[in-house]
Amino acid sequence: MRPRLTLSRAFVMERTWPFFVDLSVAAALLAGFYAILWIGKFWFSSAIPEVEIYRSPAHLPLYAFYSVVRIFVAYALSLVFAVAYGYTAAYNKRVESLLIATLDILQSIPVLSFLPGVMLAMMSLFPSRQLGIEFGAILLIFTGEVWNMAFSFYTSLKSIPRELMEATSINRFSRWQRLFQLELPFGAIGLVWNSIVSVANGWFFLMVCEMFPVGSRNFRLPGLGSYLQTAAAHGDFAAVTWGLITMVLIIVITDQLLWRPLIAWSDKFKFETVESGDRVTSPVLDALRNSSVIGIINRYTFKPMAERFYLDLAARRKRRRPKPVDDKPRRGAAAIYLTAAVAVLAVVGVAAFHALLLLKGMHRSDLLHLLAGAALTLVRVNAALLIGSLWTIPVGVAIGFNPKLSQILQPIAQIAASFPATALFPLILVALARIGIGLGIGSVVLMLLAAQWYILFNVIAGAQAIPSELREVATLFRFQDVQRWTTVILPGIFPFLITGLITASGGAWNASIVAEYFQLKGSTLATTGLGAQISAASSDGNYPVLLAATMIMALIVVTINRLVWRPLYHLAETRYRLE
Amino acid sequence: MTDPIIQARQVEKYYAQSREARIQVIAPTDLAIYPGEIVALLGPSGSGKSTLLRMLSGLSQPSAGSVLWHGKELASVEINVSIVFQSFALFPWLTVQENVEAPLRARGMAAQQRYRRSLKILDTVGLDGFEAAYPKELSGGMRQRVGFARALVVEPEVLFMDEPFSALDVLTADNLRSELLELWQKKTIPTKAIFLVTHNIDEAVLLADRIIVLGRNPGHVRTDFKVSLAQPRDRKAHAFTALVDYIYKVLTRPDVTPAAVPVLADGRRVRDQRQMRYEMLPHARPGGIAGLLELIIDLGGRTDIYRLADELAFEIDDLFPIVEAAQLLGFLKVEEGDAAITPEGRAYAESEILKQKQLFRKAALDHVLLLRQIARALANKSDHSVPEDFFLDMLDEQFSEDECARQLETAINWGRYAELFDWDDARRRFTLHVHEGEEPAEPIAEREKEQEQEKAG
Known part of the structure; x- marks a missing residue:
């Protein structure tokens, strides 16, 4: 085709590039092998x-x-x-x-x-x-x-x-x-x-x-x-x-x-x-797809293995196939299932009974203390959700409506979201302490850090899902800001917002165990709350309290899910669905 | 006569509700598929065409009766059948070739052989060059070709097709049909029989050697006859149109066949629509009914339903519900495949919108039990609001779960149009409709009075 260009720089790069990919794939495989050896050595060393x-x-x-x-x-x-x-x-x-x-x-x-x-x-x-x-x-x-x-x-x-x-x-x-x-x-x-x-x-x-x-x-x-x-x-x-x-x-x-x-x-x-038009691209994936090392491994190990596997399955089925249809063994199987189910139920029942016996060792004051903690944590979780919604909704809608902005910001936000908020806690706690805020309020900030991303991502997705015709209608009829938000934007993102809030609420509850109880500079910071009580009970080995606190938390979360989030979700699915 | 490949003996399908009540989808039915024939199964929606196909192909177990494969119980032998699906049912993540090879892989065929077989069949259905493509890169027609290739690659003895052309446009469907016919007639494929489910009468008459027409409530065989027209068939030929016309007549007159309602072995009679409390609401919209009536008036007040379908370029499944709805409401009479408008129908079609609603309201209250019950319940309850569940509970003694939902949906549609009630979708409740200028007149008058008093005070 282009004989004269054979030696051109671009062409050389094009030809050597796959070689580098292969080299790095091979190196990665060797490194992986070494890592497994190392981990094995460490794991099987004495405790x-x-x-x-x-x-x-x-x-x-x-x-x-x-x-x-x-x-x-x-x-x-x-x-x-x-x-x-x-x-x-x-x-x-x-x-x-x-x-x-x-x-x-x-x-x-x-x-x-x-x-x-x-x-x-x-x-x-x-x-x-x-x-x-x-x-x-x-x-x-x-x-x-x-x-x-x-x-x-x-x-x-x-x-x-x-x-x-x-x-x-x-x-x-x-x-x-x-x-x-x-x-x-x-x-x-x-x-x-x-x-x-x-x-x-x-x-x-x-x-x-x-x-x-x-x-x-x-x-x-x-x-x-x-x-x-x-x-x-x-x-x-x-x-x-x-x-x-x-x-x-x-x-x-x-x-x-x-x-x-x-x-x-x-x-x-x-x-x-x-x-569909837009997709995520990944140079790494393209490189791997072109790598001949991967191709060779695939051709000589995975493909033949899969081949054997399917042959085996077919052969096994052929042997099994001609059996007379009979009702009797089924009845026998049903009996076995029933016995198994009864046995499992019995074991679960006994275990649950023993667990409840554990609770007997608790004082009434302990229980009241736990309930007070639960109430405080409930307030904190909802405060975190509220603050989270207040900033993520406008920002998320702005990002979602602006394709350029979302192209730049979304990958960054994605990385930010994967970053564990717990790692930032020490820095934030010190900063908060400096301006005189204790863990009681500080833990709300920590929960917010853990939960806000779920809301943000869902709002962005929701804003992107609003058909542009609807936004054009709003412009055409010169909707004022308030009307734009109440008739187009908020109803449009509602289902997504609810999904985000459900996930965020779960995240905030789970985060409370780290947010309300933290070790910093040789001392333990704690505030009254269900999360702190679980953390403390776990580290003190106080099993009755741990069990009771866990049960209270699970009960609250499941109840709120059933009574608040599920009806809202249903409403979102029926009335606010954009079809 | 040769022995049948597949034979169904008194197969039936029902969903048990309680001990006595059960929803019969298909009444005890005998049916056989013989080598060398293309059988077409026709019937209105809800007559259990697909259910029957799934029982014959071994996908689903009959509730009673048996299906035999070369004289042996279907469940006890390895049978060799394939299905071509309406939605194609291809795996979007596999290439065309991988899709076609998947059934061979399931049978444990070696890679080399699989490769050869699949290439050959792809060539046969006209897909060479597309082996490495993914289904989503292909057009609908090409995708269904993959569907055919996947079904044919195992060289099935019986090929089942579940409305294979109905998701395609008319020209593509025509093209694919004639190619299939060519493969069949030239014996390029070793398939011994084809069983086609369709709602397109033309398609059945074009392809089939034998046509079975199903009736519904519950599904049963209305008629089963041989088509002796020579291939290739000419749609314009008199014999062809006469046959199509005949099938239309059978389909439009559910009550005309003398065949009695099937009786079960234990003497219990299958529940049939005439014994039911609720008439089955056809899923038609009021707008469609008005449009149909207007068209019939334009055609002189009386017309052949076949011609009507032709004129509208409608499939029978699209037209039937509208005709049935108009019939149920007393706007239309159907006799001998002809539809004639009634005086009520004429009045309805020629009125302006508010009057139309009023006439519809009257017809609905006169003829539709469910709507009558909803209206009465709303009038009697103090808060004028009734949840959907209330009516679902009554309906589900008679209809399957899906059908209940559809019945209610149609009732809501009609009732809202007729301003019989309002419907709160989020709360799934019926509420009383407030007619303008009627009920609210009082409160408004009162409010005005109060305001006047305030002014006076």
């Missing part, structure tokens, strides 16, 4: 419950590495669990409503309430290895990451079009093939977006999960969270700053290397009939 945390920045890379591994192992567990849970709930009519209600309640329980149980169980499982403590921390992070993903996958499964399902059964897809070719792709987009939220959540609770006392014992794991907490406890703000810089770096890198490629990749799973 040191209380590692000394050095505050020199030189240790930060290793700490960051440990934390990243924890977060992503927990994430991988969450993904597997979410898929299994969503699948079970969607395809078993008998347990569906039970599982979904359970999910609703679990979602409203803060991480710290799981802490003592999980930690002690893990320690007794692997008493002499680091693995036990490590796994405890991972499980804690897991409890902060998993629920929204399970919910997302369940909802996706429930919305698969009937004819697609029928196409799989008429073509004799096995369950596995259906999972890989229909269910997982259909749920992929929801899972990817929820993964981003989940991992952000994991970072948020990292500080709590890496360093905590349980009763008389102290646990401390080497990691970024414990580093930040130690630095804050010593009032070493240089170290806090180093930690924050590391955190920002990790989050930017995760965004660029993982989330953006994933979002761009998941675009092909959009269930749409026409191709």
Whole structure:
């Protein structure tokens, strides 16, 4: 074609570029292999419950590495669990409503309430290895990451079009093939977006999960969270700053290397009939797609493996197929199910009874104290939601209405949202203390930091979803500002706003456990509130109070969801839907 | 006669509500598919065409009766069938080739063989060059070609098609139909029988060797006859139009066939619409009814329904509900496939809008039990407001859940138009409609009085 240009600079770059990509992919694979060895060595070393945390920045890379591994192992567990849970709930009519209600309640329980149980169980499982403590921390992070993903996958499964399902059964897809070719792709987009939220959540609770006392014992794991907490406890703000810089770096890198490629990749799973105009692009994904190393690995390992797998499935089914239809074994199976259900119910009943017995040890004054705390936290959560709405609605609408602005600001806001507010707490608390504001009000600021992003993103999405014709009508008839807001903008963003507020409210409640109870400069800052009471009970090993406080919180959150948010959501779905 | 490939014996489908009450979707039905034929299944919406197809293809279990595949229970043998779906049902994340290979993969075919088979079938349906494309890059017609390729790649013995052309535009559908017919007649595909569900009468007469017409409430076979026209068929030929006309007549006169209402084995009679309390409201809008009546007046007050559909370029499923609604309200009489306007219908069509609403209100109260009940309930309750659930509970003894919702939706539509009541969608409640110049007259007068008094004071 262009023989003379063969040696031109551009062409050389074009030819060598894939080589660099391949080289970096290969290097990344080797590095991954080494990292696994390192982690394995650390995990199987003997247990040191209380590692000394050095505050020199030189240790930060290793700490960051440990934390990243924890977060992503927990994430991988969450993904597997979410898929299994969503699948079970969607395809078993008998347990569906039970599982979904359970999910609703679990979602409203803060991480710290799981802490003592999980930690002690893990320690007794692997008493002499680091693995036990490590796994405890991972499980804690897991409890902060998993629920929204399970919910997302369940909802996706429930919305698969009937004819697609029928196409799989008429073509004799096995369950596995259906999972890989229909269910997982259909749920992929929801899972990817929820993964981003989940991992952000994991970072948020990292500080709590890496360093905590349980009763008389102290646990401390080497990691970024414990580093930040130690630095804050010593009032070493240089170290806090180093930690924050590391955190920002990790989050930017995760965004660029993982989330953006994933979002761009998941675009092909959009269930749409026409191709839409704008999409997320990711140079990293393009590079990976062109990489021949990945291609070779795919061709020689994954493809043949999948091939074998499907052959095996088909063969196994053929062997199983010709069996007479018979009613009797079904009745036997029903009996087994029934016995199992009764057994499970009995175990649950006994356990619940024992848990309630625990509560007997509580004084009435304790309970009153808890209720007062609950009321205060309720006020704080709603104050945070109110303040959050006040600034995010105008800003979000401005961003949503202005495509240029949203193109610049949205990626930045996305990164800002993944940044764990907990890491900023020490700095903010010191700043607030300087102007004379204590934790009582300061905790509202901290909750706000945790919750506002959910509102902002939903408002932006809502503003973008308002058809431009409606805005043109407002301009055409010269609506005044007030009328514009009350007839076009607020009703238009209403469904999105409600979704945002629901998520934000859950986030604020969960954040209360860190916002109301904080260790700074060698002392513990606390204010009256349910979150502080849970934190304190967890670290004192005061199980009756912990249980009661958790129950109160779950009860409040679930009740508010049922009585306030669900009707509002229904209203949004019916009256304020833009079709 | 040769043995049937698929034979349905007294299959029926119902949804059990309680011990006695159950909603019969399909009455006990016998049906067989023989090798070498294209069978078309016609019927109005709600006659269970798709349900029947799903039972015959093994996708859903009949509530009673049995389906046999070459004389053996369907559930106990490996059957070789495929379905072409109305919505295509392609996996948007798989390429054309991967979509077509998916069923072969499920059968455990080796990669090489899969590749060859899928390329061959893509070539046959005219898709070569599109192997690597994703479905969303293709037009509707091309997408349905992928649907055909995926169904044919397993070389099914019976090919089921569930309204395969109804999501396509007229020209594309025509083109695809004739290509399918060519594949079938030249035996390019080893398929032994085709079973087509459609609501397009022309399509059935064009393709089928045998046509089965279903009636509804519950679904049952009205007539089952062979089409002896030679292929290729000419839409303009007299024999063709006569057959289409005949089918129209069968479809428009649900009460004309002498065949009695099917009786169940235990002597219990299938519930049929005539025994039901609520008449089934056809899902038509008042505006459509007025438009139809005006058109019939323009055509001299009496017209052939087939011609009417032709004139409007309507599919039968779009026209029927409107005709039935006009009939139910006493605006139209249907006899021998002809629709004749009644004096009430003429008065309605020729009035201006407010008068029209008044006439509609009267007709609705006279002929529609559900609307009468809603109006009465609203008048009797002190707060003049009744929740939807109240009527859903009464309806669900007679209709399936989906149908209840649709019945209520139509009733709301009609009642609002007739100003019989208002409907609060957010609270899902009926409220009493306040006619201008009637009820509120008093309060306004009172308020004025008060104001006058204030002024005087």
